[in-house]
Amino acid sequence: MNSTFHLLLLVTLIHFIIGAKILGIFHGYSSSHQQLGNKILCELAKRGHEVTAIVQGKFAPKNAVTNFKPIVIEYGAFLRDQSSTLYKTPERGPIDQIRDLHAGGVFLTELFFNQTSVQNLLKSNQEFDMVILEQFVNEAFKGFCYYYKAHCVVVYTVGSSRSTNLQMGNPLNPSYMPDVLLNYSSKMNFVQRLFNSFAVFFATLSFYWTVLPKHNEILQKNFPGAPYITELYYETSLILLNSHVGTSSPVPLLPNMIEIGGFHLNSPKRLPKDLQTYLDEGKDGVIYFSMGSNLKGKDMEEGKRNAILKVFSKLKQRVLWKWENETVPDQPNNVKLGKWMPQQDILAHPNIKLFVTHGGLLSIIEAVYHGIPIVGIPIFGDQGMNVAIAKADGYGKVVEFSTLTEENFGNAVTEVLNNPK
Incomplete structure (x- = not known):
């Protein structure tokens, strides 16, 4: 038995x-x-x-x-x-x-x-x-x-x-x-x-x-x-x-x-040598710019792209831009391009001072996790709502893509970089 x-x-x-x-x-x-x-x-x-x-x-x-x-x-x-x-x-x-x-x-x-x-x-x-x-x-x-x-x-x-x-x-x-x-x-x-x-x-x-x-x-x-x-x-x-x-x-x-938001986050890893050096040497800070995986920089309206580049060219900070081609027309000396970027590892770097983003939810979560303020340029889906929440909660500014100009984009970037809040 x-x-x-x-x-x-x-x-x-x-x-x-x-x-x-x-x-x-x-x-x-x-x-x-x-x-x-x-x-x-x-x-x-x-x-x-x-x-x-x-x-x-x-x-x-x-x-x-x-x-x-x-x-x-x-x-x-x-x-x-x-x-x-x-x-x-x-x-x-x-x-x-x-x-x-x-x-x-x-x-x-x-x-x-x-x-x-x-x-x-x-x-x-x-x-x-x-x-x-x-x-x-x-x-x-x-x-x-x-x-x-x-x-x-x-x-x-x-x-x-x-x-x-x-x-x-x-x-x-x-x-x-x-x-x-x-x-x-x-x-x-x-x-x-x-x-x-x-x-x-x-x-x-x-x-x-x-x-x-x-x-x-x-x-x-x-x-x-x-x-x-x-x-x-x-x-x-x-x-x-x-x-x-x-x-x-x-x-x-x-x-x-x-x-379960945030479950996709990983512990930061050391960056590829060229990116690690570029960020380490950015003593005045670095701006990271990415419009996500679906939106290609090359498809952005030329006038708006030029407005963004003019703003970047006037800054003392370095800029790291996810861009699909080797070069961008009228590329400023302080802008570095990359076809693919290990975003979570970049945002973890202490010299990152600002994240210019389309406002995808994963990007927002990663920015908050690493304590990086944002300038949001929403395009589709939930992006507008995400950056509206970021603005309401005080860690971001919003620039509508349809009305983006050198002046309003520059004002948003300058405020986020210089406002200790």
Whole structure:
């Protein structure tokens, strides 16, 4: 009897220490989205879970990770010429941007399911205990959770928003919760609150009347026999939010909505020799300038680029600029270019005095973590909201791209460099 009991106990313990089978889906075309996905999924694999990850080929981990199996998707031509289009986003009003986001989400979701690698996975006999998927206007992805009868975990690359609150039943109050596509912080005046309420109402109406039905068509096509999408949309076990009290406005959250902002941060490493020397010798300080991975400097309007260069040329500080070409026309002597920059390691350098940024959330989090003030030039997505929060919280200035001039950009840079606050 005792030997039988011990055998059963041993089998039970072995069962509990076997890792889960996890399917991770991070389909977004942005490098930041892929960076967040790799950080979570690779860590789960290192902890003994068996992870299958659908990722873009160029963002898959360069080195093999134990228990980590990538399934590669390629968007090809869709990604090549986005930069010049994105720079025109500020010319479009918020309502048009909401429409663009919804339409783009449907397009990207269809593109995803048309991938041969995705269809091969669905035709295989694999089983999964959990599905971890990125939230990016891709509601049809909830079909994976239904198909595999798995726990559904959502990773949202920004903080609490209209999208997360609707599916979780979390409070959505437009009087102090700005829509992610508006350039507002939670400290809105009456007119801003009124317009924000209208934008949230319009976006919610559009979502339920047009977006969800289109995603239901994609869902039924790829998961025949699945329930209507509204039955799956709310079946989310957990949402992980890439937000933090130090960088986002305070909002109420349900217990299964967890803020994990900053989890992508790494301990600083020594820089390549040329960058280390350049920063070490910048005794008057160094300005770091990057518009992120999607926006290319070469696609920036010439007049605005020249205005920025003229401001830099008048400064005693050195400038390190992420730029895709070897040279930039009329490049000042105090400006150094680089096609790729180890951003976290650069911001950790003690001589960095200012970060000129597009306002991507990862960049904002890294700036706050390293104590670097910013000048934000938002272009699209949540960038306007992020830099509005930075301005409201007192660690940044905002220069709207559509009205950027040598004078207003210079004033913002000068104030941040010289104001001890």
